Amino acid sequence: MIKSFKIPPILHFFICFFLVGVVNVHGQTQSSMKQLQNQALAYHYGRDGKTQNYQKALELHGQAANQGYAPAQFSLGIMYYHGRGVAQDYNIAFRWFQKSAQQKYQEAQYYTGFMHYYGKGAAQDYAKAVEWFYGAAEQNHAPAQYYLGFMYYYGRGVTQNHATAFKWFEKSSKQNHAQAQYYVGLMYEQGKHVTKNEENAMEWYQKAIAKGDLNAKRRMVILQKQMAKQKKKLRQPDSEKTPPPIAKTPVKKTQQSDKVQKSSKTTNNASVSSLPSSSTESVSASVFVCEKMPVPIEKNEKENKALPKGQCDDPKSAHSYVHCDFKEADLSGRDLHASSFRGVNLTNANLENSNLQGADFQHAWLSQANLKNTQLIQTNLAHADLRGANLENAIACEANLDGASLNGAFLHQVDLYGASLIKTNFSGAFLVHANLNRSHLISTLLLQSRIRGIQLKEASLENANFNGAIGIPKWLLAHLNSDGELLHAKLK
Numbered sequence: 330m331i332k333s334f335k336i337p338p339i340l341h342f343f344i345c346f347f348l349v350g351v352v353n354v355h356g357q358t359q360s361s362m363k364q365l366q367n368q369a370l371a372y373h374y375g376r377d378g379k380t381q382n383y384q385k386a387l388e389l390h391g392q393a394a395n396q397g398y399a400p401a402q403f404s405l406g407i408m409y410y411h412g413r414g415v416a417q418d419y420n421i422a423f424r425w426f427q428k429s430a431q432q433k434y435q436e437a438q439y440y441t442g443f444m445h446y447y448g449k450g451a452a453q454d455y456a457k458a459v460e461w462f463y464g465a466a467e468q469n470h471a472p473a474q475y476y477l478g479f480m481y482y483y484g485r486g487v488t489q490n491h492a493t494a495f496k497w498f499e500k501s502s503k504q505n506h507a508q509a510q511y512y513v514g515l516m517y518e519q520g521k522h523v524t525k526n527e528e529n530a531m532e533w534y535q536k537a538i539a540k541g542d543l544n545a546k547r548r549m550v551i552l553q554k555q556m557a558k559q560k561k562k563l564r565q566p567d568s569e570k571t572p573p574p575i576a577k578t579p580v581k582k583t584q585q586s587d588k589v590q591k592s593s594k595t596t597n598n599a600s601v602s603s604l605p606s607s608s609t610e611s612v613s614a615s616v617f618v619c620e621k622m623p624v625p626i627e628k629n630e631k632e633n634k635a636l637p638k639g640q641c642d643d644p645k646s647a648h649s650y651v652h653c654d655f656k657e658a659d660l661s662g663r664d665l666h667a668s669s670f671r672g673v674n675l676t677n678a679n680l681e682n683s684n685l686q687g688a689d690f691q692h693a694w695l696s697q698a699n700l701k702n703t704q705l706i707q708t709n710l711a712h713a714d715l716r717g718a719n720l721e722n723a724i725a726c727e728a729n730l731d732g733a734s735l736n737g738a739f740l741h742q743v744d745l746y747g748a749s750l751i752k753t754n755f756s757g758a759f760l761v762h763a764n765l766n767r768s769h770l771i772s773t774l775l776l777q778s779r780i781r782g783i784q785l786k787e788a789s790l791e792n793a794n795f796n797g798a799i800g801i802p803k804w805l806l807a808h809l810n811s812d813g814e815l816l817h818a819k820l821k
Contacts, residue, residue: 359770362398365389369404383414394425401427403437410440416654416674417694423450430461438465439473446476448732466497472541474501475509482512491522502533507540514545518552527556531562544776546799644668646684661699 367377377382387408393401406425409418423444429437442461445454459480465473480797481490495516501509514533517526530552537545641653644660649669658672661681669689677727679699686706696716705725721741728748737757746767756776756817765788770793780800794814795801801809 389412399432399434417452435468510537541783
């Protein structure tokens with residue numbers, strides 16, 4: 330028989346005293362870390378009488394983060410993510426976001442999911458993104474709720490489910506998230522999960538437009554035209570009604586080469602249509618030249634004084650450079666063919682007139698870089714960051730840009746003939762007179778891009794998304810559904 334054990338009164342007193350002490354110490358520690366974090370935020374954003382000082386903010390965020398304070402860990406991740414007071418590093422940013430997210434800090438959960446979604450600082454993994462978005466969404470985080478809706482809508486990382494998508498879009502839209510409001514309107518317009526109701530769709534589009542959503546503005550115009558046509562048909566006598574014409578995309582088979590040689594005379598500045606909308610229309614001569622072997626480039630005689638110091642040597646052809654920092658370096662006119670620049674920072678670098686044939690820029694940072702007149706033939710730019718880069722007159726024939734980010738990039742007369750652009754993000758990019766003949770734009774995003782005179786002859790456009798894009802050729806517009814995605818897998 331087991332006898333019950335009674336704690337002596339004196340021992341009971343000491344246990345209670347110890348526990349109260351632990352709680353008080355923890356409370357004081359939390360309070361001190363919160364004060365430290367508040368000071369850091371004051372320096373971070375230049376408020377509460379403090380002058381903005383990223384270095385000081387970084388130091389104070391780090392002190393609190395190293396003590397395990399979740400808000401500070403998230404703030405430290407933000408500084409590495411944006412490169413504030415420190416070199417931009419998505420890998421370090423992700424580690425701090427994850428530490429904070431593991432303590433269920435909702436902003437960090439959202440950012441952890443966001444980085445898994447786009448493959449920044451971590452492997453692209455839609456399933457993990459969904460998991461982290463859920464954590465933040467259940468804490469009523471509007472952007473996370475929107476992303477969950479988006480992933481259920483398209484079936485990314487989860488089984489496609491429009492009912493669940495609508496639920497999360499609706500939750501987010503009630504918190505005035507513009508993109509979620511757009512999708513609620515879209516689902517009412519399409520009758521997905523909910524009863525089709527064009528008036529409800531218009532109301533949600535108006536809410537999204539009020540917050541500057543361009544997709545909603547575009548859909549509103551299209552829906553208004555459709556509704557006007559329906560009203561006109563209802564008023565039209567049956568005898569006058571005629572069946573709508575069947576849209577046809579003409580295909581012309583010729584023995585001429587797809588590659589158009591460079592014109593010696595400039596004709597005019599009119600936009601060049603990528604394919605004729607009718608057999609009577611003609612296509613203006615292009616200025617693209619795509620050769621297998623690059624034209625020899627003259628050596629840059631000027632001494633380069635802008636190259637970084639340290640472990641990274643003066644870059645040469647057929648050499649390997651991993652995680653080197655060439656930020657703002659002047660590498661113009663160089664022969665760098667067959668070199669490897671994996672994970673290298675080339676932000677704001679000048680690569681004008683360089684020969685980069687066969688070079689490997691996988692996971693490299695080339696944001697805001699100047700790549701004017703460069704030769705990127707058979708170059709690997711998979712998952713590279715080219716946001717805001719200048720690719721004017723660049724030749725990127727048969728280049729691999731799978732998963733690359735070209736948000737806001739300037740692509741004027743860029744030759745991407747035969748390039749692989751699978752899952753590449755061109756959102757917000759300027760695509761002016763670009764040659765995309767025979768290129769692969771499978772699952773490519775061109776959201777809110779500005780398109781003018783691009784050539785897409787024999788391009789593979791399966792699941793490409795032009796939602797909100799401006800200047801889509803008429804022949805292509807006829808093949809897009811209401812989401813801006815192609816109705817046909819391949820157009821020729």
